[in-house]
Amino acid sequence: MSRYNVRETEAKWQAAWTERDCFKVAEDPSRPKYYVLEMFPYPSGRIHMGHVRNYTIGDVIARYKRAKGYNVLHPMGWDAFGLPAENAALERGVHPGKWTYENIAAMRGQLQTMGLAIDWSREIATCRPEYYRHEQKMFLDFLKAGLAYRKESWVNWDPVDNTVLANEQVVDGRGWRTGALVEKRKLSQWFLKITDFADELLSALAGLERWPEKVRIMQENWIGKSTGLRFKFKLSAGHEDLEVFTTRPDTLFGASFVAVSPNHPLAAKVAETNPALAEFIAECNRSGTSESAIETQEKKGFDTGVTAEHPFVPGWNLPVHVANFVLMEYGTGAIFGCPAHDQRDLDFARKYGLPVKPVVVPEGQDPASFDVGTEAYTGPGTIRNSQFLDGLDVEAAKQAAGERIERMGRGERTTIFRLRDWGVSRQRYWGCPIPVIHCESCGIVPVPEDQLPVTLPEDVTFDQPGNPLARHPTWKHVDCPSCGGKAQRETDTFDTFIESSWYFLRFADPRNEGAAFDPAKAGYWLPVDQYIGGIEHAVLHLLYARFWTRALERCGYTTGLKEPFDGLFTQGMVTHATFQDAQGKWLFPTDVEITGGKAVMREGGAPVTVGPTVKMSKSKKNVVDPAHIIDTYGADAARLFMLSDSPPDRDLEWTEAGIDGAWRYINRLWRMVTEPAAPLPPPGTPVPGELSQAAQDARRTVHKAVAAMGEDLERFRFNKAVARLRELSNALEKVDGKGAGEGWVLREGLEALVRMLAPMMPHLGEELWAALGHTTLLVDTPWPEADAALATEDSATVAVQVNGKLRATLHLPRDMAQDEAQAAALADPNVQRAMDGKPPRKVIVVPNRVINVVV
């Protein structure tokens, strides 16, 4: 029995594709285009199983669409700026650039062993000046358009990475990369005006029909739009008016206090003369915004002694507190408290003995006796005890109160967003330099465009903490482009999320030196038809890219591109069981042997504890190296396993048994084609006049499989698509070639099988296609077409139920007349027995499916 030589075969076909430039594409208006993109990798040096899954999914789509006649763009690049390169420099004394480029070379080599249908001529690396110079130009254009500005502000400081983080990059009070508790620092920072697009970024989510609901909801929550009323309280003597924001102006008459954030200017002002308050503010800042401390944190306040006059009731003065639950970052940093209808306000009021006055009475409650206990009432109802609002419902009262405030000139109805502007300055070396110059006399001067790119100096040291650019002896010293005097370069670099905010556009025109891209080329390829990546970028990268696309559009870069990614698919993680030895030390799967359900050390046989199956991670050592798998089983087996069993959006458990199963199936396919059960007629032989019954049945199976397979691939149901291939294999193995035309049918079936497995197992596909006697490449062969007539069965298996219970299954002619089908069902002995001699009261006939007899 011959065996499939995977290593030689895969290398052979990869060479053949490369030699013929099979995946190199150009704009071609005569064909529909299809742009498939997987989130590009950070060049860490080695690919991991997450990459394999990501790029396998993308490649299946790219190859399938290609076979369907699309002009498919499927590029690859490197998200090459970032901190790991600097850490490597720190640890090993290697320059970040050298480290990065070597990693790129290594990873490119590994990716190429996967046999991906990628146009490598379009490869980009974001750390190259040829790439980032365009991003510097974009920034200057944003600056001109007022979309970039510099501001001193409190920023999130990651003490481990020694850099600033954007709000999106702070998770639970910690840096998203380091997990270090984020500190607050006041720094001058560059910001991009993502808030300018808040409303549009929000409303356009509804049009992203091919995005997962989950991601759209996450972005919606992140943008966080609230409509309400912004208005000013008059404060007691010596204080300026205090502006608050509320979404519940209908409850204004239920107010019992006003509260400001510990970071509010008013709090600072009062604290100047009030040491106790200063101490309270310091205490609030210590407990910070970190972790779930917030969750359990008690509502605390400090009465400033200042009072605020109710806007509708002259002489009604409310106490102004500093309260630890009021956020400076949201709204105006000040609120009015209505305890009866807001849980936080209620907790606060109960603690400090403030009045709780219900003003919204739910339907069916007696207004005279309605009261709240420990739970605030936030539902609908009728307004009471509220003068001119009395009798209105909540919505009408919101409107009436808002209008009154506006007429009084005390405020306005408005919309606010949770979204903050994007802080993009980073105090790091390995990033894109921000192209501005600080001049003492001229202020901030943009680097003239003809001086771009501002490139990174090569001779830097990492022997001390902080930014090497800032302490470089010469790099930052320049003449001011405006006055010619001595000036300094900006030494901060861009957040690396900027590079990934537009790389999908660069792929449309990657070698353009004069511009980031030609609008015509971008117009042809964009938007990305199918984007594929992990859910972890749901708000970071995917929101930034949507913003950047709009910002470029405003600056005249593109020709009406609204959204960068038309379809988004978020894949699940690759998981693996975890192993620990007796001391609790994590063990690599390669060090563990599982025999008879027991796990032991491969060396020595010491017992091993099998832990939960979780995402592969270096820290838990539950990783399997894709390079090793590809070397042993081949890329096709790895790809097949990635697609089998688990739906692509769910987690996939990597198992030794699973990859073995994939490998066995590949060999089975190899034998089916190279040692067919009957001699195959040459390719292109017309249908024989006579076909045995078995041949006709097999043919039907083939055409059914083709129809189903296309449907499954279109809908990303790769696990089912694999099952279809196996079903078809099972059916074809039953054809023995003895009857009339069976050899011909076997060829038809095998050809369909090979063409359909090609997107998943492209190397095996080519090999089998050649073995079937073809001299053309399978990659240039169109997707098979199903013949609907041939795929239709002439009989149907019909379930017969009596009172909803299955009593018989009948094989009846397809589309049989309903009364005849009913008669056949009633004649069945099992059915008659179940009917127990009673006459049918009712018979439901679902054609070709079910007959239910009710007695």
Next chain:
RNA sequence: CGGCGCGUGGUGGAAUUGGUAGACACAUUGGACUUAAAAUCCAACGACCAUUGGUCAUGCGGGUUCGACUCCCGCCGCGCCGACCA
């Protein structure tokens, strides 16, 4: 606390979107081939009773329906995400 998702054999998962629950696999068991092992092939495989056949089964409890894994109501459990957003 809120949002989203999930709950089906020993395991991963199917179920034409209300119509034969368990496709396709993995694991297991038995058999064939082999000196032996591997590979391969054949067979069994939700549980329980049984002689043809039947009863019970999709987290639990109710409902709608001729018919519910699927729809509705109420619970329980798991996972992910967000969390003092006024």
